[in-house]
Amino acid sequence: AIQLTQSPSSLSASVGDKVTITCRASEDIRSGLGWYQQKAGKPPELLIYDASSLKSGVPGRFSGSGSGTDFTLTVSRLQPEDFAIYFCQQFNSYPLTFGGGTKVEIK
Amino acid sequence: QVQLQESGPGLVKPSGTLSLTCAVAGDSISSSYWWSWVRQSPGKGLEWIGEIYHIGITNYNPSLKSRVTMSIDKSKNQFSLKLTSLTAADTAVYFCARRTSQPIFLDNWGQGARVTVSS
Numbered sequence: 001a002i003q004l005t006q007s008p009s010s011l012s013a014s015v016g017d018k019v020t021i022t023c024r025a026s027e028d029i030r031s032g033l034g035w036y037q038q039k040a041g042k043p044p045e046l047l048i049y050d051a052s053s054l055k056s057g058v059p060g061r062f063s064g065s066g067s068g069t070d071f072t073l074t075v076s077r078l079q080p081e082d083f084a085i086y087f088c089q090q091f092n093s094y095p096l097t098f099g100g101g102t103k104v105e106i107k
Numbered sequence: 108q109v110q111l112q113e114s115g116p117g118l119v120k121p122s123g124t125l126s127l128t129c130a131v132a133g134d135s136i137s138s139s140y141w142w143s144w145v146r147q148s149p150g151k152g153l154e155w156i157g158e159i160y161h162i163g164i165t166n167y168n169p170s171l172k173s174r175v176t177m178s179i180d181k182s183k184n185q186f187s188l189k190l191t192s193l194t195a196a197d198t199a200v201y202f203c204a205r206r207t208s209q210p211i212f213l214d215n216w217g218q219g220a221r222v223t224v225s226s
Contacts, residue, residue: 089212
């Protein structure tokens with residue numbers, strides 16, 4: 001199975017900061033990666049698919065980039081509602097796998 | 108707006124069988140989507156269990172394949188998960204979700220069903 005390694009596992013940031021989360025795949029997954037946001041007690045919600053495509057309705061401050069094995073999720077100006085856990089997931093091959101998550105906390 | 112809702116027992120005994128159902132509203136179970144199960148536990152994070160297509164095609168995670176069965180009930184517009192030979196390691200929140208075909212992603216999720224394996 002393809003392993004996804006996210007870093008950092010947690011970070012502290014302030015409202016208005018730019019935040020970058022990385023996801024590294026154990027093998028080439030082309031652009032088959034999605035990013036999700038999860039808040040306490042809720043299911044994950046899709047933000048980005050195909051590595052860089054923004055899901056309709058998701059604020060433009062979220063962006064994704066990368067291909068192959070290295071991917072990035074960027075939040076350009078962190079808002080109060082963005083404090084959550086972020087996960088990457090690969091869709092290139094079975095079994096589908098998730099990264100371990102990055103918790104974004106308020107500084 | 109598609110809505111998915113999991114249902115099933117919250118407590119199951121070790122060595123027993125977990126049975127969960129996901130009711131789908133706002134979409135037909137026979138549409139061009141795959142219907143998926145994902146679980147989340149503190150120890151193992153998010154884990155994809157598998158998926159089923161309305162004509163009965165399934166894809167299972169090899170780590171669980173020997174214990175998993177998924178099925179579809181078109182008359183009730185729902186799909187189900189059975190997981191056998193339970194241990195404490197199967198304690199988790201179980202989510203059902205809809206997976207698109209192209210591009211591929213999980214676009215709608217249920218709220219999750221918490222399942223504890225304990226005697």
